[in-house]
Amino acid sequence: MSSAHREASRLLKESSLKKLLALLFSAGSLVSVAETVPSMAEIPVSAEKPYVFFYHGAIAEGTRENPVSEKYGEYDFRGLKRALDSDDNYLIAEIREKNVSVEKHAKKLAEVVSMLLRKGVPAENISLVGFSRGGGIVATAAGQLDNQDIRYVLLASCPKKTDTPHWPPFRGRLLSMYEKDDLLAGSCAFLTEGPRTVNEFKEIALESGLGHGEFYRPQERWLEPVRAWISPGN
Incomplete structure (x- = not known):
């Protein structure tokens, strides 16, 4: 040759x-990214692996592609899922139907989490993360679960007027985050008041100037504390 x-x-x-x-x-x-669970009906059961339930904002309800807000731009649901996904956890992040009540979605979420608890998944391995209306679903489900070890993250979920949400009081570990210029959402501190309150609370007020749009796309300034909060080792 x-x-x-x-x-x-x-x-x-x-x-x-x-x-x-x-x-x-x-x-x-x-x-x-293979650990993203396709649907609530296909959740595997593992006592070792953490579970992260992510509930998107109302803008993504009933959609297939990333929706776009005239005010805040693209809601990057696919990017948000990738940012929260990990080899170390199961991520459950379904697109919700449109015009279904918060209470109905919350009941379904509470039932699925209760099933995991009954089957031996430690409560500290379960995290519920919600943005805007998705946070209302998470908070409503939390009142039904009433478990002090489940981890919750509410992103721009608590209205400025604290008498607006009719959420039942709930226990658990709560991280609240909002952007200071947000005209829709503010502090969740009212959830620490009353006869039954969250047993661990941390709140971060961001100053990006993006308002409600702060959580429309993956941003490390809020993703980093979220990842730390939902890590069972913390």
Whole structure:
């Protein structure tokens, strides 16, 4: 075989190897998001792995693609799911039907979480994260669960007027986050008042100037404390 032929053969082998490595890398990338659970009806049960339930804002209800707000721009639901996904947890983040009551969604969520608890999943391995109307669903479900070890994150979920939400008091570990220029949402501190309150509370007021749109897209300034809060090791 001539030197030219040998060189061509070598290059062909290298090219094939690169393609194989690219394919394997792509497969690995798919594995990294493979723990996203397709639906509430397909949740696996594991006493070792954490569960993260993510409830999106009202803008995404009944949609298939990322919806767009005239005021806040694109609601990047796909990007938000990728940001919360991990090899270390099960992520449950369904698109909700439109025009279904908060109470109905909350009841379904509470039933699924109760099922996991009955089957041996530790409460500290379960986190419920909600943005805006999704946070109202999470807070309503929390009142039905009444468990001090479940972790909750409410993102721009508590209205400015604290008498507006008719949420039942609930226990648990609560992280509240909102943006100071948000005209719709504010502090969740009222949930620490009354005869039955959350047993651990932390609140962060962000100053990005994005208002309610702060949580429309993945932003490390709020994702970092969220990831820390829902980590069972903390």
